[in-house]
Amino acid sequence: MQLQAICGAGVAAKSSDDIQLAWANLVRTGTNVMQRVEDDLKRQGFPPVAWYDVLWELDKAPEGVLQQSEVQARVLLAQYNFVRLLDRLERAGLIRRVPCKVDGRSNVLHLTDAGRDLRKGMWPAYDAAIAVHVGSHLSQNEAGVLAGLLSKLLPDRKTLAMRTR
Amino acid sequence: MQLQAICGAGVAAKSSDDIQLAWANLVRTGTNVMQRVEDDLKRQGFPPVAWYDVLWELDKAPEGVLQQSEVQARVLLAQYNFVRLLDRLERAGLIRRVPCKVDGRSNVLHLTDAGRDLRKGMWPAYDAAIAVHVGSHLSQNEAGVLAGLLSKLLPDRKTLAMRTR
DNA sequence: GGCGGTTACATGCAGTTGCATTCATAATTG
DNA sequence: CAATTATGAATGCAACTGCATGTAACCGCC
Numbered sequence: 001m002q003l004q005a006i007c008g009a010g011v012a013a014k015s016s017d018d019i020q021l022a023w024a025n026l027v028r029t030g031t032n033v034m035q036r037v038e039d040d041l042k043r044q045g046f047p048p049v050a051w052y053d054v055l056w057e058l059d060k061a062p063e064g065v066l067q068q069s070e071v072q073a074r075v076l077l078a079q080y081n082f083v084r085l086l087d088r089l090e091r092a093g094l095i096r097r098v099p100c101k102v103d104g105r106s107n108v109l110h111l112t113d114a115g116r117d118l119r120k121g122m123w124p125a126y127d128a129a130i131a132v133h134v135g136s137h138l139s140q141n142e143a144g145v146l147a148g149l150l151s152k153l154l155p156d157r158k159t160l161a162m163r164t165r
Numbered sequence: 166m167q168l169q170a171i172c173g174a175g176v177a178a179k180s181s182d183d184i185q186l187a188w189a190n191l192v193r194t195g196t197n198v199m200q201r202v203e204d205d206l207k208r209q210g211f212p213p214v215a216w217y218d219v220l221w222e223l224d225k226a227p228e229g230v231l232q233q234s235e236v237q238a239r240v241l242l243a244q245y246n247f248v249r250l251l252d253r254l255e256r257a258g259l260i261r262r263v264p265c266k267v268d269g270r271s272n273v274l275h276l277t278d279a280g281r282d283l284r285k286g287m288w289p290a291y292d293a294a295i296a297v298h299v300g301s302h303l304s305q306n307e308a309g310v311l312a313g314l315l316s317k318l319l320p321d322r323k324t325l326a327m328r329t330r
Numbered sequence: 331g332g333c334g335g336t337t338a339c340a341t342g343c344a345g346t347t348g349c350a351t352t353c354a355t356a357a358t359t360g
Numbered sequence: 361c362a363a364t365t366a367t368g369a370a371t372g373c374a375a376c377t378g379c380a381t382g383t384a385a386c387c388g389c390c
Contacts, residue, residue, distance in 0.1 A: 013296035018308040023198075023295045025315035027214075028241070030195020033188075033318055069338060076193070081377065083340060105338040105385045130188045131178035137317045143183040149311040150190035152302045153198055234368060246347065248370060262369095270355045270368045 026153075033133050040129040046122050047092075050077070050085060055094060055111065055119035064111030068097065071109055094118060191318075198298050205294040211287050212257075215242070215250060220259060220276065220284035229276030233262065236274055259283060 015023070038048055053075050058064045072082045086109070089095045094115035100106040111119075138146065180188070203213055218240050223229045237247045251274070254260045259280035265271040276284075303311065 013293050013300065015292055015296040015300045016305060016308070018305050018312065019295060019300040019303070021312040022303065022308040022315070023202075023299045025312045025319070026195055026299070027199055029315040029318045030191055030199070032241075032320070034192055034195070037188075067338095072338090076197075078378075079339080080341085080379080084376080087340095100338095103338080103386075107339075127180055128178050130184060131180040134188045134191070134318060135178065135180045135184040138184070138187065138314070140181060140183050142314055142317070143181070143187040145310065146314040147183065147186040147190045149303065149307055149314070150187070150194040152307070153194045153299060154190070155197070232368095237368090243348075244369075245349080245371085249346075252370095265368095268356070268368080272369075 026150075036133045037126070037129040040132070041122065041125055044125050046125055047118075049126070050075070051089060051094070052119065052122050052126060054085065054089060055115050055122075058095065058109060058111035059116060059119050064116060066109050067100070068107040068109050089115070191315075201298045202291070202294040205297070206287070206290055209290050211290055212283075214291070215240070216254060216259070217284065217287050217291060219250065219254060220280050220287075223260065223274055223276035224281060224284050229281060231274050232265070233272040233274050254280070 034049075041047070041049065054071060057071050057074050058066055068086070072079065075082065077085065086095065086097060090097055092114075094112055096110040096112060097107045098110060100108050134143070199214075206212070206214065219236060222236050222239050223231055233251070237244065240247065242250065251260065251262060255262055257279075259277055261275040261277060262272045263275060265273050300308070
């Protein structure tokens, strides 16, 4: 009872002004910066960043081959959105979905040559967009601090992955 | 020619590792924290944060009345998305769209009593969600620093508003 | 081996978004 | 003041998303 009073258990927590501003700026900045980067890519005829993410996961893997579920876990999209993203990537000839030999439920994703090329071709534009919309506003040091503070708001990998089911 | 070589003019800028991490964390954290807050609200039967934003803008205004274009400029949604958000709000009886007497092109938005009540009723849940998903991970001071760093990435109001056309 | 539960992936449907365009009314200007 | 341009708002359509659910294959266990 004392304890409850002390730490406010059972009562909805209230956020301070600083917290609220951090929240507001986080959402605004997140969507805004994302938008601008996406726009830059689109203007140059490139697909969305989400495409890049998948291609990059595959490109990092040996042979450009990875379990579908593994990629899914890394890109943090809802399962049904991920499946349909793969539909688009496959239709565009960037990846192939191959039924897994060992586990009849799962697929193995293969990066095609076209996919590899696109990933590689996108990077300079992507990198430049990040430099313009993030880098140019922050010192090296500020970027590090920002990254650190942001990471404090992220749940760990496992929790993160669970949210996509 | 010397100049070009020195400052890299004409060559796409490259971002450093710190910058890239800041970018990655910004996007991840932004969407993730937003998601969790939205989920909390939804679980309690409340509409999305975007609804709150509009209602709040109107509630702040004297009489709960504001030009549609003015609200539009503040909430930073694309024009067509904003219009349709208003469709939903109006259908839900939270606002009314009234043709403007002085300018035949524009509307004036009126917050209804139901709208005012909903806004007010949402806040505790919203505030609590912010406290949980942002506040509990940061000290007061960290929140201030984070807000400051994030604001450096935002373009000014005017530029921001232009992007929504 | 067969039955309940779980995992991996897919899909139908309704709701939302992006894009291009339209409509009507101001504002500007030749 | 008529013609042009600019502004505020809306909409048709295609694409995308969320949600619930479906299907098939695996896993554990009696």
